[in-house]
Structure formats: C-alpha cells, structure tokens
Amino acid sequence: MKYFVATILTKGKKHDQGFYAESKKEAHYLAKIKYSGMVLKVTEASPPLEDQLRRLKESIFSNVKKRKLKPDGLIASIRQLAVMANAGISIHDSLREIADATTDQTLQIVLGTMADDINAGHSLSQSAHKFSFELGNLSLAMIELGEKTGNMAEALHKLANMLEEIRRNIIKFKKAMAYPRNVMIAMAIAFTVLISYVVPQFKAIFEQLHAELPLPTKILLFLEHLFNTYGLYVVGAIFIFIFVFKYMLNHSRDFRYKWHQFLLRLYLIKNIIMYSTLNRFTLVFSELIRAGIPIAEALETSIAMIDNLPLQERLLTVRATVEKGGSLHSGLAETKLFENMIIQMISAGESSGQLDSMMEKVMEYYKMRFDAIIDGLSEAVEPIMLFLIACMVILLALGIFLPMWDMGNAVNGRH
Helix, strand or coil: CEEEEEEEECCCCCEEEEEEECCCCHHHHHHHHHCCEEEEEECCCCCCCCHHHHHHHHHHHHHCCCCCHHHHHHHHHHHHHHHHHHHCCCCHHHHHHEEEEEHHHHHHHHHHHHHHHCCHHHCHHHHHHHHHHHHHHHHHHHHHHHHHHHHHHHHHHHHHHHHHHHHHCCCCCCHHHHHHHHHHHHHHHHHHHHHHHHHHHHHHHHHHHHCCCCCCHHHHHHHHHHHHHHHHHHHHHHHHHHHHHHHHHHHHHHHEEEEHHHHHHCHHHHHHCCCCCCCHHHHHHHHHHCCCHHHHHHHHHHHCCCCCHHHHHHHHHHHHEEEEEEHHHHHHHHCCCCCCHHHHHHHHHHHCHHHHHHHHHHHHHHHHHHHHHCCHHHHHHHHHHHHHHHHHHHHHHHHHHHHHHHHHHHHHHHH
C-alpha cells in the first residue's frame, strides 16, 4: 500500500487529506468517494513519522495477535451471502448489508473492507486474499471456484457446509481432549505446589545429612530453587519464547517449514495433520473437477489451500507431472502420501472418464479416516497422560523417600 495526499477544495478552502491506496488510479477514485468537496490533485508522498511508527508497530504485533473470526459468525455470514447472491443481489451490496448488520467488530472490518475493494474494481477473491488469516485458505479456494464457475452462490453454500463440518470436528477434538487436559492441569498445579511448599520442608533435613543425594532428589531441589528464586523470570521467559516463536512462525518461511516437518514426526499429531490435509485437498479438488475446471488448474487451487508446507511441497510435484502430460494417478503415487488402493481408484476414474465421482469417494474415505482418529483421540492420549503422571509421581516419591531411607539405614547402622 502506498501513501497519497489529496488536496480538497471545500467551501473555498484547501486542505490536505492523507490515505493509503494500491495505485494512483485507485487513490483518485477513493479520494472522490471518501471526501466531500472538489479533489484538486492527488500526489504520492512519504507517510508522516507518527504514521510510519504506528504501521511498524502494527506489522510487528499483527501476526502475533491477529483478530480471529468466530466460526459461528463467519459461517452465518457466508450462508447469508450465499442466499443473497442466489437472490440476485450484488456481492458488494450483500457484503455491505451483512457488515452493517453484524455485531462482530472484526467481521465488520473484513466484510466492509471487501465491499470497498469490490467498489474500487477488485474481484472478490483479490480482496479475500488480504484476509487469508481471518478467512482461511479453504474460503479463498471456494471463492475462486465461485468466480471460475460463475456460480458464486453455490460455491458459498458448499463453503458454509465445509466450514460447518470443520467446526464440528474442532468441537469433537476439544471434547476428546477436555478430560486429559484437565487431569494434566491438575497434576501440574499439584506438582508446582509440592515443589514450592513441600520440598523446602525436606530441604533443611537433607542439608543436615551432609551426604551424597540421589539424582531424583537433586532434580527436585533444582526445581525448587528455580521456582522459588527465579519463578517470575521463568514465567517471563516463557512469554517471550511464545512471542518470538509466533513471530518467527508468521515471518520466516524456513522456520515454519521446519516446524511443520517436526509436527509430521510427532505421535498422533502427524496422523491428524495428514488425514485432515488429505481430506480437505480431495474435498476441494473433487468440487473443482465436478465444476469442469481443468485438472492442472484444479490442482493449483487445491494445493494453495494446504497449510502444512512439506505436504504442500510434495503435492506440488503432482501439478508438475500433470502439466508435463503425465497422468494424475502417477503424480499422486510419486508423492507417497496416498495408499495403493486410492491410486487404483483414481486410475480407474481417469480411465472411465468418471474422475469427479471417484474423487468424491476418495474424499469420503479420507473423511472417514479423519473422523475415526478424532473419535479415538481420547483413548490414544491416555497412555501419554498416564506415562507423564507416573513420571511425576515416581520423581516425587524417589526424590523425597530415597534420602529418608538412607538416613534410616545410617541410624540403624550406628546402633
């Protein structure tokens, strides 16, 4: 965005107004609709120092604390937009009306800005890309589908259904994780209390022994010293770490790529990411194929909505294979992400000319696999939870009782 200054003549007086626009042409247009009076000239200029500092601050904190759209509000707005588009109301008027009616300030800003962009001559997809964080890649892909097929109402209706399905899965995930999360929080609080208040009581006794303490006891005493002496520093360091981590995740592609690679190696997490990604990919791809979009173009749109960078990179080779004249099933086989059964199904669909219906079956298969993982999540997490609890209990028990046993043996030996 560039900074422009418009000289406005109002009631015989000139005054300057500064604002941002993509180009000088857009700046002239915005100046005419934003300010009352005659626009004498519009010139590009350097932003004021105060404005530069404000934008720098926003750029630093925007990706750390971005405004999340509430799923219910977003889904309701998309459904309303689909109904209004189906009724023949223009997208601009629909966005403006929904923005004025909503009480969600973030949603109001997003929809209002998109309405202004469309009024300035931009397409809906171009404007939506500005809010990729708030809307999500799936929304961007389905909006592009609506523009390519010319049936925006149907694309928005399908998008609302997809987002509703994702929201249901998130709710199921949260419910499955509620019990393990609550247990671990309770254990963490209990462990902190024991370290902060109970262990210091034994510390004086251990110091009187003047003996070599076992490793568990040394660990407990170290944690007690860390918590009671540097507790605030530890909390501060944790907050700084989270801040830096989020900043690097949003500003460094290499860092984000390595983080995504790490997630794909974690127990259980890798399956959730893998099957949710393949489910969304096949879902969007099947919709694009059914709408008559060429395979290479459909792949480009479907792959663009994938969040995990290593998976996105592997799927990009499929588009390259197709563009060189290769078959879709051979390109998918080279990624080693799809099972042999899936490759055979897609190959049969290509041979019979029923790729769209076959891709729908593939999408249903990955949806079933993903749902199964979510449904069994609580049982899968239990072994990890029990292992962590056991480690905490053993550390406390051995750390406190081993020196006591040694002291008891020493006393018995003297007698």
